[in-house]
Amino acid sequence: MSDHPDTLRRRLLQAGAGAAALGAVPGAGLLSAQAQGAFDWKKFKGEKIEIFLVKSPRGDLLTKYHKEFEDLTGITVGSEMIPEQQQRQKAVIELNSGNPSFDVIALSYHVQKRQFAKNNWLSDLRGYINDKSMAAPDLDFADFAKGGLQYAVEPDGRVMSLPLNLDPWVIYYNKELFAAKNVAYPKSFPELVEAAAKLNDPGKGVAGFVGRGLKNANVPVWTSFLLGYGGTFTDSKGKLMTDTPEAIESARMYQTLMAKYGPQGVAGFNWNESQSLFLQGKAAMWLDGIGFAQPLEDPTKSRIVGKVGYGVMPPGPKAQISALFADGEGIVATSKKKGPAWYYVQWASNKANQTRMLQAAAGAPVRNSAYAAAQASSDFKAPKEWVDCMLKSAAIAQPGLPIIAPVTEFRDVFGVALTNMINGADPASELKKATAEFQPVLDKSEKA
Amino acid sequence: MSTPALAARPAGFFLRRRRTYRLLTLPAVLVIAAVIVFPWLFTIYMSGFDWKIGSVAHFVGLSNYTGLATNQRFLEAIVHTFYFTALAVVFPLLLGTAAALVFHREFKGRGVLRAIFTMPMMATPVAVALVWTMMFHPQQGVLNYLLTSVGLPPSLWVYSPTFVIPSLVMVEVWHWTPLVMLIVLGGLAALPTEPYESARLDGATEWQLFRHITLPLIAPFLVVAAVIRTIDAVKAFDTIYVISQGGPGTASETINLYLYLQAFAFYNVGNASAVVVVFFIIILALALLLLHVRQRTKWVAA
Numbered sequence: 001m002s003d004h005p006d007t008l009r010r011r012l013l014q015a016g017a018g019a020a021a022l023g024a025v026p027g028a029g030l031l032s033a034q035a036q037g038a039f040d041w042k043k044f045k046g047e048k049i050e051i052f053l054v055k056s057p058r059g060d061l062l063t064k065y066h067k068e069f070e071d072l073t074g075i076t077v078g079s080e081m082i083p084e085q086q087q088r089q090k091a092v093i094e095l096n097s098g099n100p101s102f103d104v105i106a107l108s109y110h111v112q113k114r115q116f117a118k119n120n121w122l123s124d125l126r127g128y129i130n131d132k133s134m135a136a137p138d139l140d141f142a143d144f145a146k147g148g149l150q151y152a153v154e155p156d157g158r159v160m161s162l163p164l165n166l167d168p169w170v171i172y173y174n175k176e177l178f179a180a181k182n183v184a185y186p187k188s189f190p191e192l193v194e195a196a197a198k199l200n201d202p203g204k205g206v207a208g209f210v211g212r213g214l215k216n217a218n219v220p221v222w223t224s225f226l227l228g229y230g231g232t233f234t235d236s237k238g239k240l241m242t243d244t245p246e247a248i249e250s251a252r253m254y255q256t257l258m259a260k261y262g263p264q265g266v267a268g269f270n271w272n273e274s275q276s277l278f279l280q281g282k283a284a285m286w287l288d289g290i291g292f293a294q295p296l297e298d299p300t301k302s303r304i305v306g307k308v309g310y311g312v313m314p315p316g317p318k319a320q321i322s323a324l325f326a327d328g329e330g331i332v333a334t335s336k337k338k339g340p341a342w343y344y345v346q347w348a349s350n351k352a353n354q355t356r357m358l359q360a361a362a363g364a365p366v367r368n369s370a371y372a373a374a375q376a377s378s379d380f381k382a383p384k385e386w387v388d389c390m391l392k393s394a395a396i397a398q399p400g401l402p403i404i405a406p407v408t409e410f411r412d413v414f415g416v417a418l419t420n421m422i423n424g425a426d427p428a429s430e431l432k433k434a435t436a437e438f439q440p441v442l443d444k445s446e447k448a
Numbered sequence: 449m450s451t452p453a454l455a456a457r458p459a460g461f462f463l464r465r466r467r468t469y470r471l472l473t474l475p476a477v478l479v480i481a482a483v484i485v486f487p488w489l490f491t492i493y494m495s496g497f498d499w500k501i502g503s504v505a506h507f508v509g510l511s512n513y514t515g516l517a518t519n520q521r522f523l524e525a526i527v528h529t530f531y532f533t534a535l536a537v538v539f540p541l542l543l544g545t546a547a548a549l550v551f552h553r554e555f556k557g558r559g560v561l562r563a564i565f566t567m568p569m570m571a572t573p574v575a576v577a578l579v580w581t582m583m584f585h586p587q588q589g590v591l592n593y594l595l596t597s598v599g600l601p602p603s604l605w606v607y608s609p610t611f612v613i614p615s616l617v618m619v620e621v622w623h624w625t626p627l628v629m630l631i632v633l634g635g636l637a638a639l640p641t642e643p644y645e646s647a648r649l650d651g652a653t654e655w656q657l658f659r660h661i662t663l664p665l666i667a668p669f670l671v672v673a674a675v676i677r678t679i680d681a682v683k684a685f686d687t688i689y690v691i692s693q694g695g696p697g698t699a700s701e702t703i704n705l706y707l708y709l710q711a712f713a714f715y716n717v718g719n720a721s722a723v724v725v726v727f728f729i730i731i732l733a734l735a736l737l738l739l740h741v742r743q744r745t746k747w748v749a750a
Contacts, residue, residue: 089712096501119502205587215695265586265607267696277587405502408713419697423609445500 038133044340045074051344052091052102053081054327057362058165059106062348065356069347075340088112095121095332103335104344107161109151110325115405118445122160122330128342129159136343138350140367147324147397148366161330162349165363167289168322168393169224169400171311172296174304177206177284186314189228189253192285196261199284208261210283213422214270215415216408220400221258221287222418224323225250228316233402238446242414243428243435246318251418251427258422267422279303285311289325290393293386294361310389312396322393323400326366358382364390405445413438495721502715512722521698522723525706526730528613529682532702535617536624536681537674543621544628544673545666549658551629552636566626573623577690580619581606584691606692609699616700619687624680628673635669636662667745675738682731703727 053059059081066077080102082090088111094100096119107116116122128134129141141149148163171192173185181199186192200208212218223233231246241247258266263277271288275295278286279302295301296308313322329348331341347353351373354365358374361382365371371387374380401407417430495512499505516522551562568576583589584605592602605615643661652660685704688694694701694709707727711720 092501092715115502213696214693215697216693263587264602265604267609268607268612268692273585276585280588282587406714412709412713416697419695423696445503 039136040133041073041136041343043073043133044337044343047337047340048076048078049104049337049340049344050102051077051079052087052100052105053079054087054106054108055081055083057360058327058357061357061360061362062353065353069344072347073340073343075343077344084108095119098334100332100334103332103337103341104329105332106164106327106329108325108327109163109403110399110401111407113151114403114407116330117154117160118405121333123333123335123338124158124160125162125331125342125345126157126159128346134339134342136346136350139346140369143351143367143369145366145368145394145397147394147399148326148328151324151326151399152328161328162345163326163328163366164349164354165327165357166366166390166394166397167291167325167327167364168390168397169220169287169313169324170290170322170389170393171313172278172286172288172292173309173311174278174281174284174307175309176281176304176307178309185309185311188314189225189316192314193253193256193261196257196285200261205282207263207266207277207283209257209285209287210262210266210269210274210277211258211287212270212274213258213262213266213419214268215419216411217270217415218418219411219415220323220325222251222254222414223400224287224313224321225253225316227321227323227398227400228313228319230316230318234404234442238442240435240439240442242438243431247431248428250316251421251431254418255421255427259424262422267419281307287313290364290386290390293382297381297383308383310383310386312389312392320396322397324394324397325400328366364394366394368394404442406441409441410438413441491721491724494718495725497718497721499718500715501717505718508718512719513726515719516722516726521701522703522706524698525701525703528700529702529704529730532613532617532684532688532700533678533681535614536620536684537677539617539621540625540628540677541670541674544625545632545670547625547629548632548636549662551633566630568623569626571623573686574690576623577619577687580622581691584615606700607696609696612692612696612700616688616691619691620681620684623687624677628677631669631673631676632666635666639665668742671738671742671745675742678734678738682734703730 051062053062063079063081066079069075070077087106088108091100091105091107091112092115094102095105095116105122107113129139144163145166147168148166152161152163153159177199178185178195183195183198186195196208198208199206211221226247229246229250231244231250232241234240263269263283269277271292274283274286274288275292277283279296281304290310293308293310297305299305302308313320329345331338331345335341349366351367351369354367354370355373355377357363357365358370359377359380368391371391374382375384375387402410404410413434414431417425417434420430421427496507496509497505498508498512547565551558551565583591584607586592586602586604586607589605591605596602604611606612639662643665644657647657647661683704684702685708688700688702688705689708692700694705703723704727707720707723710716710723
């Protein structure tokens with residue numbers, strides 16, 4: 001029943017090429033859809049669907065424009081939006097019950113992808129994507145960043161959701177501090193460590209490097225290095241590869257940067273502590289997701305407005321990879337309103353919404369065209385360097401966490417190991433212990 | 449019971465009355481069965497299963513419990529819970545009693561100061577925790593600013609595995625000392641004045657007055673305060689979760705935090721149920737101990 005991945009890729013490309021051709025016609029878009037005859041936004045007029053969103057700038061933005069969708073399609077939208085942690089818990093409980101109260105759900109791929117796939121909670125969208133009467137002309141897969149599509153598509157080729165937002169990890173750096181010490185932005189991992197060493201100035205209260213040390217939150221910082229070292233999370237048989245020489249080397253790099261050149265107490269830092277330190281000009285480099293440009297460039301919050309550099313993750317010994325988080329929206333497998341739900345999903349990721357998302361600084365859209373569109377508008381405030389960094393990072397982005405069901409446990413077990421390393425534990429033995437502890441959990445999750 | 453008037457009544461009357469009593473207790477029994485007994489039994493039942501939400505449950509007997517007995521992280525969580533509880537009971541008790549003694553005396557502005565002193569109690573725990581998190585920040589927190597401005601070395605507070613629990617206790621102390629003070633003040637207000645007068649006539653010092661009269665007389669109140677504090681400290685979750693999330697690493701992970709992870713982050717319902725049962729037994733033992741102490745103080749006080 002499952003297609004070969006290559007077949008799907010070809011089909012997606014075909015769909016993409018068709019849509020791209022339409023997009024090239026001036027004025028083509030939502031209005032011309034009707035002229036095509038086949039696709040009709042009003043097809044499901046009068047139906048009602050339920051959407052389950054995460055409380056975030058993106059959820060707020062979509063909710064704000066639900067009226068537009070209702071006017072466009074005649075479909076009534078009911079939506080619920082709750083904070084991330086609670087949304088994930090509620091999703092598991094409702095979907096597990098087999099009778100969820102919603103048709104469309106927002107999911108975070110880095111946490112929920114495998115869990116949703118393993119339980120078959122979402123419906124395959126390929127039928128809609130390849131059906132000209134169902135896919136809006138605006139849906140153009142060539143316009144979607146590769147990392148986002150990787151997350152949305154299963155290994156067997158099923159497309160379970162449409163991505164909306166990407167969160168590749170980048171290095172924010174303080175140009176003023178770099179210039180003062182005459183240091184250039186690092187081009188390799190050794191240079192990164194060297195720069196941190198040179199810029200670290202405890203006497204002035206300046207840390208060479210800052211990032212998440214708090215368990216669970218800290219794992220992507222390490223995996224950012226792990227991926228550059230050519231490391232992977234598991235082999236094809238599901239055996240953990242987290243105690244390999246690459247893993248140990250990358251963990252040692254994490255330990256050096258955090259314990260030696262990080263601020264005091266970094267073992268308890270999450271992104272907010274890191275951000276506030278960087279905002280005050282007290283850290284030279286900060287590795288985290290790309291979504292923090294807005295506070296950094298806000299004069300009421302930041303002391304370093306205009307001095308922030310947005311650096312793409314430098315190449316590691318084996319590869320140049322930006323660890324990626326992403327989220328998207330899928331249709332619940334048991335939904336009785338899949339048609340209208342699909343209309344909502346493709347509306348949510350259309351160009352207009354993606355551009356709005358960027359303009360409102362609500363996230364980093366998965367569609368490349370949104371960047372050009374947003375930059376063309378006069379009220380777009382994000383620096384050009386940030387946009388460049390985003391596009392370059394998205395091009396080299398790969399999942400920053402293993403695609404497994406017990407992601408939270410993975411983050412917890414390895415997070416504790418990393419925190420212990422900051423406090424002086426040996427990376428090799430910590431990783432060995434964590435791997436031994438987590439392997440049975442992983443085995444069990446894939447068996448069940 | 450057996451007054452002549454009652455004895456004259458037919459035996460069936462009492463039976464019927466007893467039946468009516470039973471009927472009247474039925475609503476309460478039903479409610480308790482539904483909201484306390486059933487969840488309790490169901491938790492014990494679930495603790496025998498290996499069940500992760502989203503997968504099939506397997507009956508595994510006691511293996512969840514044997515797993516916990518050898519789980520270092522869980523055993524450490526028990527130790528952290530006791531450590532945290534001990535500190536979070538003793539310090540508010542000492543400081544609260546001291547504050548009560550001060551506020552029991554007559555002085556100008558006492559009412560206003562008392563009101564100010566009880567203010568922390570009225571604040572929402574999560575908001576309190578968030579404010580303290582900011583104050584604990586090792587670089588930008590006000591606590592380290594204060595320390596360094598008087599020439600002391602800065603501390604890492606909740607960002608250090610060694611200091612995290614004492615620092616969290618500091619928040620608890622700030623938050624809940626006023627409660628202890630209120631309870632003890634109530635006790636002090638009810639004390640008779642005669643023993644003090646006669647002791648003074650006998651030439652007792654202030655310390656002797658406190659040690660041999662005040663302390664024994666307020667002991668029952670102190671025990672009540674200790675019971676309330678212990679219950680609060682054992683179940684403390686919000687403060688720890690917001691401030692340290694059980695970290696750095698697992699340095700401040702109490703049973704509650706561990707339980708939360710198992711149940712709501714990992715969805716290991718079977719294992720989490722076993723944790724609850726163990727936790728319940730610990731609480732039961734603690735409650736019995738406190739009740740025992742309470743009985744003793746009653747006897748001493750009388």
